[in-house]
Amino acid sequence: xxxxxxxxxxxxxxxxxxxxxxxxxxxxxxxxxxxxxxxxxxxxxxxxxxxxxxxxxxxxxxxxxxxxxxxxxxxxxxxxxxxxxxxxxxxxxxxxxxxxxxxxxxxxxxxxxxxxxxxxxxxxxxxxxxxxxxxxxxxxxxxxxxxxxxxxxxxxxxxxxxxxxxxxxxxxxxxxxxxxxxxxxxxxxxxxxxxxxxxxxxxxxxxxxxxxxxxxxxxxxxxxxxxxxxxxxxxxxxxxxxxxxxxxxxxxxxxxxxxxxxxxxxxxxxxxxxxxxxxxxxxxxxxxxxxxxxxxxxxxx
Ligand code: GRG
Numbered sequence: 608x609x610x611x612x613x614x615x616x617x618x619x620x621x622x623x624x625x626x627x628x629x630x631x632x633x634x635x636x637x638x639x640x641x642x643x644x645x646x647x648x649x650x651x652x653x654x655x656x657x658x659x660x661x662x663x664x665x666x667x668x669x670x671x672x673x674x675x676x677x678x679x680x681x682x683x684x685x686x687x688x689x690x691x692x693x694x695x696x697x698x699x700x701x702x703x704x705x706x707x708x709x710x711x712x713x714x715x716x717x718x719x720x721x722x723x724x725x726x727x728x729x730x731x732x733x734x735x736x737x738x739x740x741x742x743x744x745x746x747x748x749x750x751x752x753x754x755x756x757x758x759x760x761x762x763x764x765x766x767x768x769x770x771x772x773x774x775x776x777x778x779x780x781x782x783x784x785x786x787x788x789x790x791x792x793x794x795x796x797x798x799x800x801x802x803x804x805x806x807x808x809x810x811x812x813x814x815x816x817x818x819x820x821x822x823x824x825x826x827x828x829x830x831x832x833x834x835x836x837x838x839x840x841x842x843x844x845x846x847x848x849x850x851x852x853x854x855x856x857x858x859x860x861x862x863x864x865x866x867x868x869x870x871x872x873x874x875x876x877x878x879x880x881x882x883x884x885x886x887x888x889x890x891x892x893x894x895x896x897x898x899x900x901x902x903x904x905x906x907x908x
Contacts, residue, residue: 657710673810770794796828
């Protein structure tokens with residue numbers, strides 16, 4: 608895929624939406640002077656002031672297409688980021704990936720302790736559903752309930768948590784490309800897919816549009832992981848803000864270990880194009896989603 612750079616306005620749009628997500632999270636998370644102070648402080652420590660906010664960006668872009676209201680999208684963006692951050696906090700714990708650096712800062716169990724990290728993850732997960740189930744958040748209660756269901760399914764054992772279980776069980780084993788794809792469709796892909804669907808459900812789109820967005824989102828979820836595997840192999844720790852080279856060090860099956868670097872990069876370009884092709888009938892309103900596909904395939908961290 609050719610990367611002609613971004614149309615004027617995309618980088619500004621992205622910064623603006625990242626600021627919206629940050630401000631909404633800042634407001635949604637309990638302040639650290641409220642009991643239990645340490646738990647609230649640690650939730651804010653890990654959720655605020657870092658990360659690319661890819662899931663919120665996808666939800667905002669899909670929300671522009673569906674005509675969702677800004678306040679509704681901010682809550683959706685927060686809910687997605689709360690689930691994502693919870694997964695990072697738990698993933699970094701000694702019982703899982705055992706990492707000490709995330710978003711350029713010490714991980715929660717290092718900065719605080721393991722019990723706090725466990726509770727931060729638990730609390731962020733329920734915070735997500737607290738936000739998304741806020742009465743009258745969506746104009747249509749049936750769509751809101753559907754959104755809650757989509758997020759629950761994407762996060763649990765048939766989504767992200769299930770993908771993580773498969774990942775943990777696969778360390779040191781050879782996986783086929785199909786098995787790797789199955790794992791990542793769940794571990795990374797499910798929440799990314801949910802981000803697009805939630806942005807769409809927050810407004811008003813018909814079922815064919817939702818199906819097209821789902822095809823886009825499924826590709827973007829996998830693409831995100833292929834790029835993550837490439838970056839883990841080629842980028843350095845300071846750039847990534849997390850420990851680089853961990854996949855190889857931990858004998859984890861990745862796209863790079865199965866396909867090699869060059870083929871993984873080619874696959875990423877192919878996936879970005881397939882994702883963009885899925886939006887063919889959605890016109891100008893889908894432009895931010897197309898730009899996000901370009902951003903995700905060309906990201907450096
Ligand atoms: C613990 C239930 C549970 C699940 C963990 C997502 C996950 C599952 C673990 C994270 C491990 C990992 C490195 C996955 C690869 C893709 C990924 C989700 C990377 C981190 O997401 P980014 O790049 O991070 O969006 P930022 O910090 O930018 O938000």
